[in-house]
Amino acid sequence: MRRLLVLSAVLAAVFAARSVRSEGDAVRQFSVANIEYKGSKLWIPGTLIVKAGETVKIKLVNSTPSGKHGYAIDAFGVKTEVANDGQPASVEFKAAKAGLYPIYCQLHPAHIGGQLLVLEK
Numbered sequence: 034m035r036r037l038l039v040l041s042a043v044l045a046a047v048f049a050a051r052s053v054r055s056e057g058d059a060v061r062q063f064s065v066a067n068i069e070y071k072g073s074k075l076w077i078p079g080t081l082i083v084k085a086g087e088t089v090k091i092k093l094v095n096s097t098p099s100g101k102h103g104y105a106i107d108a109f110g111v112k113t114e115v116a117n118d119g120q121p122a123s124v125e126f127k128a129a130k131a132g133l134y135p136i137y138c139q140l141h142p143a144h145i146g147g148q149l150l151v152l153e154k
């Protein structure tokens with residue numbers, strides 16, 4: 034348990050979100066990694082929080098030894114595949130509407146999913 038807490042703290046620091054503003058439009062940037070932990074595969078951080086109207090840019094890194102994994106958010110047309118060859122993928126979309134939206138691996142629906150929380154402006 035202690036090891037998991039340390040891992041979480043380190044990853045939270047490494048993958049912290051940044052917010053950049055330019056000409057009045059907010060851009061929310063994240064780096065998200067796919068990992069395996071005790072046989073489970075998950076994207077971390079699993080929960081992303083933005084505000085309605087923000088442009089969201091997510092850099093995706095697949096750190097698993099188990100091949101490609103997907104990253105999908107249906108509400109915003111996000112569906113990409115990320116190889117584990119060291120080359121990150123990226124997605125960009127406008128979080129147009131407030132709500133709670135599932136994030137999942139479309140290649141392996143049994144994998145642990147996450148969520149995108151879009152707050153009201």
Ligand SMILES: [Cu+2]
Binds near residue numbers: 101138140141
């Ligand atoms: Cu997967």
